[in-house]
Amino acid sequence: MSTIAPSSTRTAPAVTWDVDDGIATVVLDLKSQPVNVISRAVKDEFLACFAALGDDARVRAVAFFSGKADNFIAGADIEEFVKLGSAAEAERLAADGQEMLEGVARFPKPIAVGIHGACLGGGFEFALACHYRVATDHPKTQIGLPEVQLGILPAAGGCQRLPRLVGARAGLDMILAGKTERAAKAFRLGMVDELVPPAILAEITLAAARRMAGGWRPRRKRPGGFVGFLLDGNPLGRRLVFRMARKQVLERTAGNYPAPPAALEAVAYGLRHGMAEGLRREAQLFGQLAVTDVSRKLVQIFFATNQLKKDPGVANAPPAVRVHRLGIIGSGFMGSGIAGTAVAQAEVDVRMKDADLGRVAQGTLAARAILDDRLKRRRITKYEYARLVALLSGSDTYAGFGRAELTIEAVFEDLAVKQEVLREVAQVLPQDGVFASNTSTIPITRIAEAAHDPERVIGMHFFSPVAKMPLLEVIPGARTSPQTISTAVAFGRRLGKTVIVVQDSPGFWVNRILAPYPNEVGHLLAEGASIEDIDSMAVRFGFPVGQVTLLDEVGLDVAVKVAGVMQEAYGDHIIPAPGSGLAALVKAGRLGRKSGRGFYIYKGGKKRGVDESVYGLLGVHPNGGPRPAEILQRLLLGMVNEAARALGEGVVRNPRDGDIGAIFGFGFPPFRGGPLRYADDLGAERVVADLERLAERHGVRFTPCEVLQEHARQGTKFYS
Ligand code: T1G
Secondary structure (H helix, E strand, C coil): CEECCCCCCCCCCCEEEEEECCEEEEEECCCCCCCCCECHHHHHHHHHHHHHHHHCCCCCEEEEEECCCCEEECCECHHHHCCCCCHHHHHHHHHHHHHHHHHHHCCCCCEEEEECCEEECHHHHHHHHCCEEEEECCCCCEEECCHHHHCCCCCCCHHHHHHHHHCHHHHHHHHHHCCEEEHHHHHHHCCCCEEECHHHHHHHHHHHHHHHHCCCCCCCCCCCHHHHHHHCCCHHHHHHHHHHHHHHHHHHHCCCCCHHHHHHHHHHHHHHHCHHHHHHHHHHHHHHHHCCHHHHHHHHHHHHHHHHHHCCCCCCCCCCCCCCEEEEECCCHHHHHHHHHHHHHHCCEEEEECCCHHHHHHHHHHHHHHHHHHHHCCCCCHHHHHHHHCCEEEECCCCCHHHCCEEEECCCCCHHHHHHHHHHHHCCCCCCCEEEECCCCCCHHHHHCCCCCHHHEEEEEECCCCCCCCEEEEEECCCCCHHHHHHHHHHHHHCCCEEEEECCCCCCCHHHHHCHHHHHHHHHHHCCCCHHHHHHHHHHHCCCCCHHHHHHHHCHHHHHHHHHHHHHHHCCCCCCCCCCCHHHHHHCCCCEHHHCECCEEEECCEEEEECCHHHHHHCCCCCCCCCHHHHHHHHHHHHHHHHHHHHHCCCECCHHHHHHHHHHHHCCCHHHCCHHHHHHHHCHHHHHHHHHHHHHHHCHHHCCCHHHHHHHHHCCCCCC
16 A cells, blocks of 8 residues: 655545556545534645656556545635635635645546545535546435535536536536535536435446556546527527526525626536636636635634534433334324434334324325435436335324324323323333434423423424424423433434524524514504505525515414413513504415415415505505614614624523524524524624614614623623
8 A cells, every 4th residue: 555644734644545567546535524524634745646647657547446444535625725825825725735636637547436425526626627436325425516505606617617528507606605415416417427326336437447557438428408409509509597596506506695696607617618718707706706705704604514413402311212113192293293204304204193194194294295306307217215114104193102202292282281191101111212302482391291201391493394494492390300301402413403402482583583583573664654565675684585585484363372471481671563453364364375365465376466465454554664774773783783682591501502403493594504593793882782772763662782882891792
């Protein structure tokens, strides 16, 4: 086995190789890290290795593999590029990476690469520079260029090589959304040449290297056939493709994310002016993006979610109980959503229960719909679909709940009903079975009063729709045991959720910091603001939808319920606007999207315009109201103030959890980093001054909380 002396910081070399019968087998295994990444040091080892192989007359071809069990290469080392001090330095880093891969692409001996596990960013760009790609047909094998999700673009040739391999449209579809694909789809798109079971990856890759050593070269058919030729294959067609892509990108990013338009520019420029010019433009654009605040914020979110992935949720956490069977009580919208997600993500046995078999059947169908959707989008095979569907069962009794390590209730939002369910199921739950409530407003400690052993009662607050919303709030009650916490957190993570542990106080974290937001909508409408103005300001700030639209999505009846709990708990500063407010709409049967009418009209599942008659029902008149800038300030600073106040009370353990909760819970714009990072960017002094000005004009609901005042006094930040 040959190696290159590793850099001073590492003892073991990352790149090793052997030569056998003319084929050099190269293995990358960064022993110091759980995943392979391409750092400067690894790049140096690559360069030295390929130089040695180039000079080695025994070598006629190369087969490249990762030495990691489930990871190929996770890309360039993100830790390195966040330390970049200038656009020029970043551009240099990209150009160096391009140069290395140009060396691979032009290597005088053919290189076949065997891919198993995550092959992302610079890792896939390396594979694209190689001459033949074999990938394993395995769930762990994810292939793509996710760079725009970090606020940058693929800068080691990805914007040039991928569109040339799979066509401009398919390449842009991957790059502009930062998609990663399962190996089967990557094969269908032409991103890899062969799809094999993991057991024969080495054999097939070596065979390909031998074939190429003998002069064989892969003949890849033109991607996309005739349409591909019409649109991807000529400048006129491509001009149309780029124009449409530019339109979609601007619609999706609302101009808040510079990376996708820049990536489009890098792809278009390269296809117009050739590979070399394309690479130069790519490096230049990467340099500009890598030092932006947007990229820094998105990278902070990447590392924050990674830290949360490893956080058991409680200090000195006892090992979590592994859940093999999940019990679900209440097969309505939330219950069936949890059931379907549990089968699809965690592949556990799910037993549903509801008052009658009719409801159970409906719930089972709704849960199965999550699997249907994955089958339709080819995320699972027919065989996997059949196997997963078989994991779902239901009944109108608690039969089967005796083997459920975890049971989650999602019944009607009422304390007495939930306590009754707890008493019933407690009679059949296994010795160390955990009971979790999906309540969004009722204190867990209150629910647990109905339990013989409240240590095993916890809150698991999912967001709707469960299969799509990434956040899970885990809420320990006053007597919940550490093992119950670690069990709930671990299971939440198996569902693919980002889990934050929050305090058992009204509204928990997400509904708590959201509370001032809909409340302020009431005040703004009463002062003559229009629904359009309120929603458009929020979207321009970066929210996926406006607050009024969000109320219609959540359901006005649910919003009234949550608002009631918030006003009761925090009446000193959550002060509703005069008049009947949302209750009048609910009384008129307007529940939002689910009833076809709320603030907006919904037809055929689509949102139509504002329902003007809603103003009459609310007793308000949209006659101009506050200036747009003030609308936004009042919506945002109310939330920032509540987030700071709740953090001060320990509702979340740290600002990281708070910001991740806001971003994943209700779409606080990721490029702003979350309400607490946003407050840091504004500066506590300015936030306090703005709040004091608003309090003078609009009342105590804007009185800056003590936490913010202290930061303003000390000149400190939430993130030190
Ligand atoms: N750089 C640095 N550290 C990384 C890393 C990376 N690219 N990827 C993962 N890590 C760390 C991570 O922080 C964690 O650290 C540990 O590895 C295990 O990760 C030129 C410039 C690969 C799917 O965006 O999506 O290439 O917490 O817990 O759940 O165009 O990590 O243990 O200290 O997430 O199995 C583009 C990012 C880079 C992929 C594995 N690449 N990584 O998930 O493990 S930009 C990405 C992931 C680029 C080029 C550009 C996931 C994963 P710690 P983990 P996992």
